[in-house]
Amino acid sequence: MSMNSIILHPSQKRSKDRYDPxxxxxxxxxxxxxxxxxxxxxxxALNHRDLFIRQGLYPGIGTSKSCLGADCSGVVVKxxxxxxPGTKVILNPAINWEKKSKTDYFSVLGLLPEPGTLSEFxxxxxxxxxxxxxxxxxxxxxxxxxxxxxxxxxxxxxxxxKKDSVVFIPGIGGGVALFALQFxxxxxxxxxVSSSSEEKIEKAISLGALFGxxxxxxxxxxxxxxxxxNDSPFSHIIDGSGGDENYSSFLKILTLGGKIITYGSTQxxxxxxxxxxLFLKQIEIKGTSMGSSEEFEEMIGFIEKYKIKPIISKIxxxxxxxxxxxxxxxxxxxxxxxxxxxxxKILDLEKKVTEKSLELQSKTKIKSEMENELKQMQNKxxxxxxx
Ligand SMILES: NC(=O)c1ccc[n+]([C@@H]2O[C@H](COP(=O)([O-])OP(=O)(O)OC[C@H]3O[C@@H](n4cnc5c(N)ncnc54)[C@H](OP(=O)(O)O)[C@@H]3O)[C@@H](O)[C@H]2O)c1
Numbered sequence: 001m002s003m004n005s006i007i008l009h010p011s012q013k014r015s016k017d018r019y020d021p022x023x024x025x026x027x028x029x030x031x032x033x034x035x036x037x038x039x040x041x042x043x044x045a046l047n048h049r050d051l052f053i054r055q056g057l058y059p060g061i062g063t064s065k066s067c068l069g070a071d072c073s074g075v076v077v078k079x080x081x082x083x084x085p086g087t088k089v090i091l092n093p094a095i096n097w098e099k100k101s102k103t104d105y106f107s108v109l110g111l112l113p114e115p116g117t118l119s120e121f122x123x124x125x126x127x128x129x130x131x132x133x134x135x136x137x138x139x140x141x142x143x144x145x146x147x148x149x150x151x152x153x154x155x156x157x158x159x160x161x162k163k164d165s166v167v168f169i170p171g172i173g174g175g176v177a178l179f180a181l182q183f184x185x186x187x188x189x190x191x192x193v194s195s196s197s198e199e200k201i202e203k204a205i206s207l208g209a210l211f212g213x214x215x216x217x218x219x220x221x222x223x224x225x226x227x228x229x230n231d232s233p234f235s236h237i238i239d240g241s242g243g244d245e246n247y248s249s250f251l252k253i254l255t256l257g258g259k260i261i262t263y264g265s266t267q268x269x270x271x272x273x274x275x276x277x278l279f280l281k282q283i284e285i286k287g288t289s290m291g292s293s294e295e296f297e298e299m300i301g302f303i304e305k306y307k308i309k310p311i312i313s314k315i316x317x318x319x320x321x322x323x324x325x326x327x328x329x330x331x332x333x334x335x336x337x338x339x340x341x342x343x344x345k346i347l348d349l350e351k352k353v354t355e356k357s358l359e360l361q362s363k364t365k366i367k368s369e370m371e372n373e374l375k376q377m378q379n380k381x382x383x384x385x386x387x
Contacts, residue, residue, distance in 0.1 A: 002026045004320075005025055006022050006024060006319060008020055008068055012063065018056045022322060027119075037089075038123050039122050039129075041119060043138050043141070044117040045117075045175075045340070046071075050326070053068060068111075068116045069116040070116070070146045071091075071093060073090045074088075077121070083129055090132050091124060093117075093146045094149065097291075099293075099294050109124075136303075136310070146290065147178075151238070152179070152298070153290065154176070154288045166233065167236040168193070168234045169181055170194045170237070170246060171194065171195060175336065177238070182207065183308070192212065193211075195214065195215065198214060221253070233255030236258065237258070238261050239262050239263070240264030243267040248273075251274075251278060251281065257281075259283070310337055313338055314334065322340065
């Protein structure tokens with residue numbers, strides 16, 4: 001038996017416009033070993049990481065042909081005592097990191113030697129498998145793991161955000177940023193956001209943000225500085241954008257002893273800082289990356305408690321439409337997660353059912369026309385007999 005998977009073909013190019021091809025490839029369905037589970041993937045979700053991998057901007061790409069994708073939801077096909085066939089599940093994409101008290105090196109689904117989720121099936125160690133929260137649909141379950149875990153650790157383990165925290169979240173269209181907004185709002189913190197789009201700012205306000213600034217327009221730092229002085233000073237910045245310009249602005253708007261929690265560098269990885277601006281205000285910069293199994297479990301408990309649902313930007317139907325999904329992310333068009341509905345085979349079947357039912361309808365029509373004709377002929381015969 002074979003399955004379709006999206007496979008990366010690394011080009012090794014060292015250019016700014018590198019964008020490695022992905023190919024829809026037929027592979028054998030893997031057989032689970034001891035303690036492993038075979039899962040039929042229903043939905044997979046993209047992360048900015050998948051884009052960085054294609055652009056050659058991610059560590060450990062090498063020359064191997066990886067199946068991309070770190071997020072998914074699905075149903076157990078071959079399971080264990082805990083996860084029997086038919087169980088609805090999601091996966092923790094961070095592998096080999098148990099406890100939050102001990103920061104460990106870990107690997108992530110979607111780059112060899114780990115399997116990827118942009119595929120019809122995945123075979124994985126039982127320790128990575130979690131029951132899908134009941135209040136989430138499959139597509140929402142697939143949207144949660146990587147971005148939700150990153151935001152959870154950034155906000156609570158590293159940021160220790162509480163009710164009285166005042167948080168600035170740049171680039172609210174991003175997957176992690178949106179979870180951070182939802183998590184901070186859930187505990188009662190005040191949140192202000194930024195975005196390149198007025199529409200995304202409006203959507204963030206409808207989710208509970210106080211207001212937002214457009215980082216593409218001049219004067220956004222002044223607006224935030226005024227808020228910090230006149231209202232409540234920012235105690236936290238949860239940032240995945242990076243870059244000199246952003247960081248020099250962050251240092252201006254934070255209160256004494258404020259914290260920047262950095263989980264990414266979408267805009268720029270290089271940073272030049274005037275250190276006095278940092279130490280004179282006693283500002284802390286904390287780096288964070290995804291999270292441990294313990295935090296993944298806590299994050300699930302948290303979203304169940306507050307009934308938080310991931311925001312989905314768009315669902316692309318069929319693995320074969322992966323390029324449109326990547327384009328959606330490449331253009332920064334998204335507000336929330338980009339999801340792939342993995343229904344190639346179901347669609348084929350649905351198509352056959354539709355064709356057969358159309359055939360049946362036309363045959364039924366012919367049958368009833370013939371029955372009518374027969375009836376009319378019989379009537380004529382009866383009329384002649386009567387005469
Ligand atoms: N360390 C980890 O474990 C970890 C985990 C997940 C992600 N990340 C990293 O975090 C970053 C975001 O990931 P994601 O998957 O959430 O990305 P995403 O969904 O692709 O979102 C990226 C967002 O970045 C925002 N942005 C772009 N330029 C900006 C700027 N100059 N200032 C402020 N915001 C800007 C845009 O927001 P608007 O659309 O609102 O303009 C865009 O929507 C990536 O760099 C990713 O590699 C790290």
